[in-house]
Amino acid sequence: MIRACRETDLEEMVRIWYDASVIAHSFVPASFWASYKSAMKEEYLPLAENYIFEREGKVAGFISLVGEIVCALFIAPEAQGKGAGKALLEHAKALKGRLSLKVYKDNKRAVFFYEKNGLRASGEEVDEHTGCVQILMEW
Template identity: 75%
Template sequence: MIRSYRKTDLEEMVRIWYEASVIAHFFIPASFWASQKNAMKEKYLPLAENFIFEDEGQIAGFISLVGEHVCALFVVPEMQGQGIGTALLEHAKTLKGRLSLKVYRENKSALHFYEKCGFVATGEEVDEYTSCVQILMKWE
């Protein structure tokens, strides 16, 4: 079930974001992600429009949007590959009609996932925080 975010979800969302980020972004030191936990909790997630995928009362993943931009899409690592990310992305597509996002070039599985979901690369840029290349993608 996909539902709107509640403030009580915040701790679990940060935990999922951190655990999934460390695994997916193996090319960035885990200490970087650890240093961003407070900003995620206090700034980024509260400012976004967040939707939760709940499975048997537990948060299995979430998507965060600012306008038509996907700022975050994370699924509990052991639950990846079960359609949760796709369901969250489809929910966002229905709500917004078009979407954009950035994904690290080295994160091949995420890049492939977004391409499979109909996103196309429109450019690239260097992330100012990590110095890693990000692919800019759009879906319309």
């Protein structure tokens, strides 16, 4: 089930974001992600339009949107590969009509996921925070 985020979801969203980030971005030190936990909870997530994918009463993942930009799409590692990411992305497509996002080039699994779900690369840039190349994608 997809629903709007509640303030009580923020702690679990940060946990999912951190756990999934460390696994998906092994090319970035875990300490980098740890240093952003407070900012995610107190600044970034509250500024976005957030939707939760809930399975059996538990938060399994979320998508964060600012306008037509997907700022975050994270699924708990234990819930990955079961359709939550696709469902959240389809929900965002239906809400917005068009989407754009940035994904690390070295996160091959995520790049494949987005391509499989209809997004296309439109450019590349270097992330100023990590020094890693990001692919700009659009739908």
